[in-house]
Amino acid sequence: MTAECPPVAIIMGSQSDWETMKNAADTLDALGVDYEARIVSAHRTPDRMYAFAKGARDEGFKVIIAGAGGAAHLPGMVASLTSLPVFGVPVQSKSMSGLDSLYSIVQMPAGIPVGTLAIGRAGAVNAALLAARVLAVYDDELADRLDDWITRQTASVGDYPVDEAP
Numbered sequence: 001m002t003a004e005c006p007p008v009a010i011i012m013g014s015q016s017d018w019e020t021m022k023n024a025a026d027t028l029d030a031l032g033v034d035y036e037a038r039i040v041s042a043h044r045t046p047d048r049m050y051a052f053a054k055g056a057r058d059e060g061f062k063v064i065i066a067g068a069g070g071a072a073h074l075p076g077m078v079a080s081l082t083s084l085p086v087f088g089v090p091v092q093s094k095s096m097s098g099l100d101s102l103y104s105i106v107q108m109p110a111g112i113p114v115g116t117l118a119i120g121r122a123g124a125v126n127a128a129l130l131a132a133r134v135l136a137v138y139d140d141e142l143a144d145r146l147d148d149w150i151t152r153q154t155a156s157v158g159d160y161p162v163d164e165a166p
């Protein structure tokens with residue numbers, strides 16, 4: 001018997017991206033959305049990338065979150081090989097602060113869509129929230145959890161600034 005496939009795949013080009021992409025995983029955890037995280041690189045593991053992207057829908061995934069830095073071809077290449085929605089997270093690179101990653105992911109030619117998020121942590125968190133919103137179109141309980149998440153976020157914002165602890 002095979003375990004049921006989680007709805008979200010979080011893939012990343014390198015182990016070094018996990019620090020950023022863990023924010024997507026943590027956000028999905030907070031929303032009670034299952035995921036699987038894998039290292040898949042268009043550059044270093046092209047056969048693995050091809051097999052993953054070609055098989056993702058049959059495996060049972062519904063949404064793919066793909067994070068990569070620098071010459072970040074992973075989200076676009078995966079999007080070219082599947083009809084699942086792909087959300088790209090530009091990982092902040094050291095040399096160009098993630099602008100290289102952003103441009104690599106966002107400037108897709110017409111016909112191959114990648115939903116591109118912000119550079120770094122904000123992008124990873126929002127990719128998870130966007131994935132959850134897609135899944136919530138057909139899942140009222142998840143929609144309720146998303147509404148609760150938004151309510152808690154609003155409640156956490158103070159009226160006045162306070163000094164940070166040193």
Ligand SMILES: Nc1c(C(=O)O)ncn1[C@@H]1O[C@H](COP(=O)(O)O)[C@@H](O)[C@H]1O
Pocket residue numbers: 012013014015016017040041042043044067068069070071072073074075091
């Ligand atoms: N952009 C890609 C791809 C890809 O797009 O397939 N594979 C790895 N990388 C990126 O190389 C950066 C440096 O990787 P290392 O830290 O392993 O040297 C990472 O941010 C990774 O996403």
